[in-house]
Amino acid sequence: MNDTLAGDPRDSGDNGSSGQPAERFGRLLVERSGGIGGMLLVWDVDIDASSRRDDLGPRIAELPWPDSGQSEDAPQQAGADRFAYLIESRYGRVRFGESQLPPEWKQLVDEVREVAEPQRRQPG
Template identity: 30%
Template structure:
């Protein structure tokens, strides 16, 4: 299962992408509960829809585009709470850890 989180927007309008490749059974067992905890059907699927759904005019806020296998979600920064926050933070941490320590052979990137 490939999990990716793309954060776009903000003052500088920079885009950051964090990706995890859960390929072994152990990795899938670790990531599956995190992915399953998110309410995928309750949120927009596209960045455009997420931007339109954001309450009020909030310039310079981040928009997160999240993918896990075949699932898609797009959330404004203020909606990345609860299980979404866990998924985003876990993906970011795993991806950054893998970049810092590539010799460990982790399944992230």
């Protein structure tokens, strides 16, 4: 949904004189926990500063983020030596076990892993 008018400098690639992007996408955080040893890896991407902004930003905005009334924080059973994913952005927060990761979310996780280095963090 785009509420800008045709010819508006915020529309498409024309940034106008402000030098600001048309839309701010913010940060994307992907946490992967579990597996052997229960290691927690975090990929933290500033979408607006990323060289893949024009691809990643709109795709993240269009993903089926849960409504605010849904229980996106409900724990997912990942199983023994399986991974669990937490994906968070300004659009919402979702959790998936490795085997429940829908294709569009898996594609996002794979792409984020290509553009950012993971950070190891302590669980909890």
